[in-house]
Amino acid sequence: MGGLGYFPGDSFLHRANPILKLFLAIILVTAIFAIPSLIAPAAVLAVTFLLAVSCNSGKWMLKIIRSMLKFSLVIFIIQTLFIQTGDTLIPLFWGLRITYQGVMFSLGFVLKLIASALPLALVLRVTKGIDLADALNETFKIPYKYAYAVASAMRFVPDFADEMKDIIEAQTARGVEHDTKGFVKKARLLAPICLPLLLSGVRKAEVAAISAEMRGVSNR
Amino acid sequence: MLKFEDVSFGFTEELFENVSFRLHPGEIAVLTGKNGVGKSTLLRLCNGLLKPKKGKVRTAGFLTDEHKTSSLARHTGFLFQNPDRQISKHTVAEELLFGLSLTAPDTDEAEKERLLADITTEFGLNPTDEIFTLSKGYRQLVAIASVLITDPALLLFDEPTVCLDKHQKKTLADGISSRIKAGKTALIISHDLEFIDILDCKKLILKDKVIKE
Numbered sequence: 067m068g069g070l071g072y073f074p075g076d077s078f079l080h081r082a083n084p085i086l087k088l089f090l091a092i093i094l095v096t097a098i099f100a101i102p103s104l105i106a107p108a109a110v111l112a113v114t115f116l117l118a119v120s121c122n123s124g125k126w127m128l129k130i131i132r133s134m135l136k137f138s139l140v141i142f143i144i145q146t147l148f149i150q151t152g153d154t155l156i157p158l159f160w161g162l163r164i165t166y167q168g169v170m171f172s173l174g175f176v177l178k179l180i181a182s183a184l185p186l187a188l189v190l191r192v193t194k195g196i197d198l199a200d201a202l203n204e205t206f207k208i209p210y211k212y213a214y215a216v217a218s219a220m221r222f223v224p225d226f227a228d229e230m231k232d233i234i235e236a237q238t239a240r241g242v243e244h245d246t247k248g249f250v251k252k253a254r255l256l257a258p259i260c261l262p263l264l265l266s267g268v269r270k271a272e273v274a275a276i277s278a279e280m281r282g283v284s285n286r
Numbered sequence: 287m288l289k290f291e292d293v294s295f296g297f298t299e300e301l302f303e304n305v306s307f308r309l310h311p312g313e314i315a316v317l318t319g320k321n322g323v324g325k326s327t328l329l330r331l332c333n334g335l336l337k338p339k340k341g342k343v344r345t346a347g348f349l350t351d352e353h354k355t356s357s358l359a360r361h362t363g364f365l366f367q368n369p370d371r372q373i374s375k376h377t378v379a380e381e382l383l384f385g386l387s388l389t390a391p392d393t394d395e396a397e398k399e400r401l402l403a404d405i406t407t408e409f410g411l412n413p414t415d416e417i418f419t420l421s422k423g424y425r426q427l428v429a430i431a432s433v434l435i436t437d438p439a440l441l442l443f444d445e446p447t448v449c450l451d452k453h454q455k456k457t458l459a460d461g462i463s464s465r466i467k468a469g470k471t472a473l474i475i476s477h478d479l480e481f482i483d484i485l486d487c488k489k490l491i492l493k494d495k496v497i498k499e
Contacts, residue, residue, distance in 0.1 A: 229371070232366075232368075232371045233371050233372075233374075235330075235335055235366075235371075236364075236366050236371045236372035237372070237374060238335065238355045238356050238359075239333055239335060239355060239359060239362070239364035239366075239372075240359055240364070240372065240384070240385045240388055240389075240432075240433075241356050241359035241360065241385065241388030241389045242356060242388060243354070243356040244356070245354045245355055245356050246354075246356075258374050259374075261374060261375070261376070262370065262371065262372075262373055262374055265370070265418055266370055266371070269370075
């Protein structure tokens with residue numbers, strides 16, 4: 067149920083044309099940044115959530131939003147502290163203050179960040195990578211090699227997430243305190259994950275490229 | 287050393303129900319069963335990576351649902367199916383000492399050198415080799431050695447012989463047996479009949495959601 071990859075189903079979104087879904091996602095994301103109001107990201111968030119519910123993925127989307135909220139909160143706090151112009155809401159220490167403009171800008175920023183990530187995540191949820199590659203190839207005449215590369219790259223996103231989870235699990239079993247509750251400590255422990263993650267990523271990409279080549283992808 | 291008391295666990299549906307068994311110090315058990323029955327899941331319950339939905343798992347005297355996996359790592363040595371996932375450093379020596387630095391941070395330099403020399407000799411490893419230039423069989427040996435160097439009381443190995451040749455399997459079996467004789471305990475998942483035959487062990491089968499001996 068979790069993750070960022072394809073989730074099988076028979077909803078109208080699953081059956082819809084991949085290009086249409088991609089196009090709709092791009093329109094939604096563009097609207098977020100083109101309309102200078104908090105209403106746009108809020109509306110996109112609501113529409114995307116309703117679409118997710120329609121294809122039995124409401125819980126999944128709430129999980130994604132919840133995990134994004136964690137780092138969004140950090141971004142919100144940093145942004146708010148950096149913007150020192152405007153009317154003071156709360157005076158802090160060392161001359162720092164929380165301003166109305168700072169809060170509104172940071173809120174908008176975080177809302178846009180979350181809302182803009184969700185439509186594409188939903189497209190990946192309801193579209194097989196290979197269907198997207200075929201559609202890009204047929205509709206836009208994008209050479210299959212490149213369309214396949216895009217689809218493969220998308221397929222790698224959930225793979226990387228799973229891989230990262232496994233590496234964290236393996237390191238925890240060896241005594242690395244990934245199971246600590248402290249956010250700062252947890253963040254600091256992410257550095258040793260980079261090497262195994264990078265190496266396994268390169269290895270996977272190499273194997274996938276050889277396998278694709280052996281099946282004649284470049285001849286299509 | 288390891289005690290399961292009426293343990294039930296599953297994700298979307300129950301993988302096993304009311305499982306009870308125990309392993310004493312100096313005992314070795316091999317767990318077998320069809321693919322997908324939950325063998326690796328059961329192993330993850332032993333060191334607290336997963337917590338039981340019902341029942342208790344006691345490892346080295348500690349209840350796993352009351353202790354963090356990272357603190358249980360002082361007593362358990364866990365080997366994953368894919369060695370690459372647990373390798374975190376560039377060279378063999380760095381990798382072997384990494385686990386030791388986490389579970390026994392007070393070990394002095396001379397003792398570290400001795401442990402490193404012993405384990406690399408035992409498994410035929412070169413400490414200066416860069417791990418990701420090694421074959422998968424040797425990477426598996428590095429992962430095994432990095433678990434054994436910490437001298438855990440309970441060994442939890444998931445398919446340790448994957449990628450190993452006949453000679454390496456014999457080295458591994460000898461290494462495990464000598465530790466069992468020294469009072470350690472091991473629970474090993476394996477389908478490798480040749481390897482199981484070498485080990486003098488208790489055989490457990492996970493079937494129909496229960497463990498059978």
